[in-house]
Amino acid sequence: MSVFPEQLPALNEVDAEARHLSLAVSGSELHGSLCGWLAGGGALKPDWLSRLLLDDSLPAPEKGSVLDRLARATETQLGDRGFGFELLLPDSDANLAERSGALFDWCRGFIGAFGMATGAESSLSEEGREALADLARLAAAQAQEDGDDSDEEALVEIEEFVRVATLLLHGDCVLAAQHRQRLN
DSSP: OOSSOOOOOOHHHHHHHHHHTTOSSOHHHHHHHHHHHHHTTOOOOTTHHHHHTTOTTSOOOOTTSHHHHHHHHHHHHHHOTTOOOOOOOOOTTSOHHHHHHHHHHHHHHHHHHHHHHHTTOOOOOHHHHHHHHHHHHHHTOOOOSOOOHHHHHHHHHHHHHHHHHHHHHHIIIIIHHHHHHHHO
16 A cells, blocks of 8 residues: 555546547546445456446456556555545536536446445445445435535535545445455
């Protein structure tokens, strides 16, 4: 694990690659899916993209490509003990509708892929179950078109909650399992 987690590629790079590959998801939703997959215990194999998007015709991301860098950085950040994990979302200078919509897309991607990775048998802590339920509610939310400073502050707080909830779920499903294996 590195002291300085690998940096995620820029959202516009991931969005451009998603368009180039004719993926039916935004960069934020793709990152959410990748995070859900990894947090639920899914392995980062060469065919991760086709597994996440349930499309066997998708090629494996080429080594060093935007999507390969996204996957490697995400895996590194989730495992970073310094909590350097970041969500791939629009910058704070984007409007509220764009930012909230991307966050809810991220959550939709996370929920779907987390379910695929864990299946019906996930052993979540009470806090993990609550966090997953909250993420599911966010995944069902709609973007807000306009807002004031309190809406902006609320969005920042929700983003932080999503970040921490992801780390909690990753801890429940991946880190706890690794710890149990070391004890046996």
